[in-house]
Amino acid sequence: MAITVLPVRDRLGVRPGRLFINGAWTDIGDARYDQIHPSTNEIVTDFAEAGKAGVDAAVAAARRAFDDGPWSRMAARERKRILQPIVEAIYAAQEEIAHLQTLDNGIPISFSVGSRVSGRVAGDIFDHYAGWIDKVTGETFPQYTDTTNLHYMTFREPVGVVAAITPWNGPVMTFAMKVAPALACGNSVVLKPSELAGLAIQKLADILAQSELPPGVFNLVTGGPVTGEALSTHPGVDKVSFTGSPMVGEKIMSTAGGNMKRLTLELGGKSAALVFPDTRDVRTAARNLMGLCSTFLSGQVCSTPTRALVHRSIVDEFVHHASEQVRDVKFGDPFDPATTSTPIISKRQLDRVLGYIDIGRKEGARLLFGGDRPGGELAIGNWVNAALFVDVDNRMRVAREEIFGPVLCVIPFDEEAEAIRIANDSEYGLSGGIYTADLTRAFRVAKAMRTGSIGINGYSVMPNSPAGGIKRSGFGREGGWATIEEYTELxxxxxxxxx
Structure with a gap:
């Protein structure tokens, strides 16, 4: 029986997507676009293309709400009172949110329900930032000189109108990571989801629509590059928070100077994980790193460590366990709890991933397994068997450029200093990993690696800890107090x- 996601769509009562502007669901113009499911390439629904007119209306509403409305001036207790029911509503709807997210991007339902991209985590993020509202404080400073009786103090105030642009791969979590702190700090928000994944965000927007947020404080515009550019360049926007490709991030950065927009950019990555011979368990390291490329979002996460720097003495053992891990991969119906992996998000990205696998072969890397497409009923979707390249040199394109697919490159090293040099020889710096039983080595190497965050014998992101990149991976942080600083002016x- 052929895989289809349409019965789930019908069961969930999915309707065409609309814009949410100034407290009301609306349509502006007739332009629409289809959202296609990557597992089957079926059309799930269509969405309104906001375009410039829709963005103008949404920014104008957000501007009025910030400049003239009560939200930015509201007492902390009252703002908390309004946000806390949103937390509970997200928790209550987490099952529906999970299914909508899987209907968005094909992430297996078991991950959509229970991982760091789940509705439960989105509720946790809103809860975390609701708790910050009455703790956003300034400072007082001791008198510096006795020649004057001037006393100094600081206050944190909201930035203003925030344009939040989210990616397709973790729409629920990134919605919360941008909207929750922005609202907690008293800002107004205009959010644009990826045109590839808008269903779960429509549900989250509906939860906010039914809350006591004043009109215009939260607005939703949907659309593609035209809508995104209109929003990121709009003179009425004070800050852009963007998660996505480096190319788009660089374009946003180049135009932000028009009105000196504040920016938070989380862009691409080509993260390295260093596996030392004294690691407690080579098997665990190999299965973890191969699993991040072959299961969950199939390597379509900017923080995925797609370069495995493995000490030469344990390369063969590492590769053996990585080969064993892919036997556990199961493609298929994303709503089947047994399915482990996500298809490539679009046919265009599928061609790009396959193109990089060809590039790797031509460069001289040895493709040990994978890199081909499964047949049968899976042929209708954008599936790729996870690939492992060995004999990789860090100068090869497959080791330097972000593939954003299920491809892991194994790069051998002999000495710690060599591993650090290879890890840092990248234009990216988003995350990284270290596998070792020697904590002294772990901290020494972590300090030497030029990247935004490091996992020692494991990696995860939590609402109360900051994450973000350096170099071409962007700047700014999301998580904890660091995000409060990003959404306030001193x-x-x-x-x-x-x-």
């Missing part, structure tokens, strides 16, 4: 007590 007040 104001200094000087008080002359002799006046």
């Amino acid at each position: 104001k200094t007040v000087m008080l002359n007590l002799d006046a």
